[in-house]
Amino acid sequence: MEALTLEQAKKILAKHTTEAHLFTHAAAVSAAMGAMADHFGADKEHWEAVGYLHDVDYEKYPDEHCLHVRELLEPEGVPEEDIRAIISHGYGITTEEAKPETDMEKSLFAVDELTGIVQAYALMRPEGLDGMAVKSLKKKFKDKRFAAKCSREIIKQGFAMLGMEAGEVMQCCIDGMQAHKEELGF
Template identity: 45%
Template structure:
């Protein structure tokens, strides 16, 4: 099934809706993880990547979870002619909409959304950024409630479980998916003083 737009057009759309640099980086990270998992599962990388990129399309404009995000994004994706399975995947990442996660795409989006953000937060506080990061160091940060306090620790574990993947393996995979994009995502660490 063909997509209603190219990746570059989808990125332009996202940037029209979102000015926040951190939110832009977040969706690029989720896109990178979705593409990596699509390759692993033999799925369509473009479709999965676009779902990752556009899942928070309306978050900056309509952050209210009771009336806003992701309802406006869903309406916009439908208006633009996105396939139903992609729209449903975006809907399924928001627990409060009570859309079950049934397909590998839906389960993967949920599994990488919060976790990629948490991994990025860990990388930001390491001098070397994401380079050499291990699951052990991420799990250590998970035990510190004050660190990235808004992130649902249980949800991150549940995401891996629903994918049927060991949490450490999932963590390793997400770190590896983000590493090639370190510069673009601001995960390169602080340059050594010379």
């Protein structure tokens, strides 16, 4: 298989996932990854596809997340670099197998949890994602009770891995999700 496409990622995820919120999360991470690809001058659709498929084993193996990615994706012909990128978003959390090294891997690690905070904030705003400012998002990010299940420590590790300011990554997330707001239900 050439680089994974978004169409292929959607077909593969549908084989292993049934819960609506996981498809919404897949779409949010995909959108954020597209914006990160733009930032790095990389292949946007490829990054979106990897982002979409990042939780392929989560519904079946929530307590062993990222440990079953290879067995689900190798038979689908997903390239090794994409399998590794997906596994790497669990580095230090559920697996020690693949430390994020590429811009794609580091971006996936950073935006996975961050999209949850952006989404939660958008849900409480009458305007949704429209006009969301990084400054306001940073205030929500600092409030540990807001979207409490989204790990600030993991997100901060991602910012550090990328060598980017929090606001830059947040803006990418907002921009990417804004571009896909209908798909995300906003």
